[in-house]
Amino acid sequence: MRTLDQARLPQPDLAEVEIGTVLQALADPVRLQIVRLLSRQGTAACGELDVPVKRSTVSHHLRTLRETGLLETHLKGNTRVSKVRREELDRRFPGLLASILDAAPAVPAAPPEEEPGGADGER
Amino acid sequence: MRTLDQARLPQPDLAEVEIGTVLQALADPVRLQIVRLLSRQGTAACGELDVPVKRSTVSHHLRTLRETGLLETHLKGNTRVSKVRREELDRRFPGLLASILDAAPAVPAAPPEEEPGGADGER
């Protein structure tokens, strides 16, 4: 019958979203990871996301990301399928997602760096 | 005894800085404001920054921003002159600062419905 409840959960208009709000949402490591995963996988259900927190916490983060405007979520049967609102975000904040998702990882070490040739005065 | 005190306070190599760390630093409204002000003014001392927190808090945020790699600070006499490490940041995270600083402010609110042109007689 109505296996087609493709209902979409409420989400904000991106025009009303401040850049600070987006930054705050992406500042959490788990949420950033979720956005990264979704950007690569396209879509995923809550339970499919490989993040090191419990299910209820993932749900909380997905809610935060959706209410912030970063994700859209569709109801599909018993599961919620989420994906990044990439095109809308690119229109609202040009270059933002690209610069974040394409950022190269940091070099592992801050090696014990000692500079010969003098005291680097600080104080 | 002139400007020999052009010493630069210690700052990280941007190669070692994760994008998540930068996002976390910029997630705070006051810090984002500071970066915005410095981007426009070029440089500023701690006391010149027009932000709604006390001096000691500004100092704390400047330290955070510097240790995160966003700012560099030079000692000039008794004052610390800070500025955004714009070029280095653009090299490490291309497009990031631009997309954040150029982001358009959000539209004030989403009136539930009510098409424009109505009688907004309030206020």
Add this chain to the structure above:
DNA sequence: CGACATCTACGATACACATCGAACATGCAT
């Protein structure tokens, strides 16, 4: 020299929020 400035360091406080477990709702199968 002493008085005053800028700025940081330190301890204390308060609040936000990330996290969890348990309870509940819903859908799909058997």
Add this chain to the structure above:
DNA sequence: ATGCATGTTCGATGTGTATCGTAGATGTCG
């Protein structure tokens, strides 16, 4: 229907951190 899965919501808890006031370090100036 019962059972099992997926997700959400709720309350509680712990931690991180933004904020402040005060004290101290340092530099400038009269």
